Amino acid sequence: MRILVVGGGGREHAIVEALARSVHNPTLYCTPGNGGTAALAVGVKLDLDDPAYIVDWAENNSIDLVVCGPEGPLVVGLANLLEVAGIPCFGPGAAGAQIEGSKVFAKDLMERHGVPTAKGDAFEGEDAAVVYIEQMGAPIVVKADGLAGGKGVVVAMDVETARTAVHACFAGDFGESGEVVVIEEYLAGPECSLLAFTDGETVLPMVPAQDHKRARDNDEGPNTGGMGVYTPVPVVDDATLAEMVSILERTVAGMRDEGIDYRGVLYGGFILTADGPKVLEYNARFGDPETQVILPLLKTDLVDVLLAVAEKRLSEITLEWSDDAAVSVVLASGGYPADYKTGVPISGVAEAEKVPGVTVYHAGTKLEDDGTLVTDGGRVLNVTALAPTMAEARERAYEAVSCISFAGMQYRTDIGLKALGKA
Ligand code: AMP
Numbered sequence: 001m002r003i004l005v006v007g008g009g010g011r012e013h014a015i016v017e018a019l020a021r022s023v024h025n026p027t028l029y030c031t032p033g034n035g036g037t038a039a040l041a042v043g044v045k046l047d048l049d050d051p052a053y054i055v056d057w058a059e060n061n062s063i064d065l066v067v068c069g070p071e072g073p074l075v076v077g078l079a080n081l082l083e084v085a086g087i088p089c090f091g092p093g094a095a096g097a098q099i100e101g102s103k104v105f106a107k108d109l110m111e112r113h114g115v116p117t118a119k120g121d122a123f124e125g126e127d128a129a130v131v132y133i134e135q136m137g138a139p140i141v142v143k144a145d146g147l148a149g150g151k152g153v154v155v156a157m158d159v160e161t162a163r164t165a166v167h168a169c170f171a172g173d174f175g176e177s178g179e180v181v182v183i184e185e186y187l188a189g190p191e192c193s194l195l196a197f198t199d200g201e202t203v204l205p206m207v208p209a210q211d212h213k214r215a216r217d218n219d220e221g222p223n224t225g226g227m228g229v230y231t232p233v234p235v236v237d238d239a240t241l242a243e244m245v246s247i248l249e250r251t252v253a254g255m256r257d258e259g260i261d262y263r264g265v266l267y268g269g270f271i272l273t274a275d276g277p278k279v280l281e282y283n284a285r286f287g288d289p290e291t292q293v294i295l296p297l298l299k300t301d302l303v304d305v306l307l308a309v310a311e312k313r314l315s316e317i318t319l320e321w322s323d324d325a326a327v328s329v330v331l332a333s334g335g336y337p338a339d340y341k342t343g344v345p346i347s348g349v350a351e352a353e354k355v356p357g358v359t360v361y362h363a364g365t366k367l368e369d370d371g372t373l374v375t376d377g378g379r380v381l382n383v384t385a386l387a388p389t390m391a392e393a394r395e396r397a398y399e400a401v402s403c404i405s406f407a408g409m410q411y412r413t414d415i416g417l418k419a420l421g422k423a
């Protein structure tokens with residue numbers, strides 16, 4: 001069996017690693033891949049903005065399954081083109097991927113199907129948006145409608161910040177993604193991601209995970225793609241989890257009723273309010289860094305799960321999970337999420353992986369021809385540790401982090417503390 005994984009982040013390294021554990025012993029390809037996937041999958045240089053080219057390559061190389069990590073290729077129809085070519089794809093078609101690609105689409109879908117979310121409105125011009133902000137008052141949240149790599153959201157604690165954010169969107173800071181702006185009420189509560197495998201009929205939830213979006217400790221600093229994650233999440237009790245699962249089921253059923261055949265991961269970004277869980281956003285793919293704690297705990301063969309999703313027979317699968325706790329700490333380039341340098345040499349990864357239970361997933365890394373590992377992105381490495389308890393998983397993760405260094409390296413020291421009631 002030959003599988004192509006699309007993407008080159010920590011998420012894709014974790015996907016490749018889980019596929020490599022399969023009893024089917026697949027031959028793996030990863031495009032573009034990174035310095036970590038290189039050990040398990042053949043790196044292929046394809047233009048991710050050109051889905052037709054990816055499909056051609058997959059046809060010419062007798063690929064049996066394409067697994068798409070990032071949202072970009074899904075939003076422009078990679079799965080649709082693969083379907084025409086008769087190649088199974090893990091990831092929804094363009095219609096379903098709008099659930100991530102357009103916040104307005106997602107909001108309207110939620111409204112039609114009774115999914116609890118923040119109240120808000122969409123605006124195509126700055127003046128009306130500013131009037132709305134002044135009426136609603138702060139705190140208030142401003143979001144670019146389209147894809148912005150997790151950075152198109154400003155949680156404004158005062159009206160002036162909200163006005164500035166609206167101005168930035170309409171001034172083109174997020175390109176076309178900011179031509180429509182969603183403004184919504186601020187919701188307070190802990191956040192939690194719940195991802196589910198779905199073939200459009202059956203919905204199988206994964207273990208809940210808590211990401212840390214802000215750049216610095218104590219949830220300070222700007223929003224990022226995600227700086228660290230842990231599971232299990234004690235704040236999610238059984239009743240809350242049941243409600244979150246029900247919300248994902250209702251979302252999938254709603255899309256199915258509207259003629260959308262959704263196959264892949266449905267990722268719910270939840271906020272746990274005093275009135276119950278509400279959806280902040282959906283993603284049409286595995287989370288990054290959530291995947292770096294979720295897939296290491298999955299005992300079921302990932303090849304079987306992904307093929308069952310692509311071939312619409314997920315009802316045949318039962319997921320089995322390890323009971324371990326998992327913590328993953330993101331090591332980022334100095335300056336991230338703003339400007340940062342690349343090509344900076346990295347040391348200590350092999351030593352870090354000697355710590356029991358630790359795997360280092362590569363994100364923005366590259367192996368130079370002479371074998372030197374260098375930085376190649378904002379989020380550089382994910383240090384994941386598994387252990388029977390959260391306290392031990394944290395200890396192992398940070399012991400491994402202390403082995404690694406590169407000039408400018410920054411990371412949060414508080415990943416997992418909330419689970420221990422210490423943050
Ligand atoms: P999103 O990309 O929509 O998940 O937003 C990124 C982050 O902004 C979320 O993880 C939250 O931390 C925060 N956020 C988004 N919407 C809201 C909201 N309505 N209330 C409070 N925080 C929010």
Ligand code: GLY
Pocket residue numbers: 150211225226283286287288289290
């Ligand atoms: N961890 C946030 C995301 O994947 O969008």
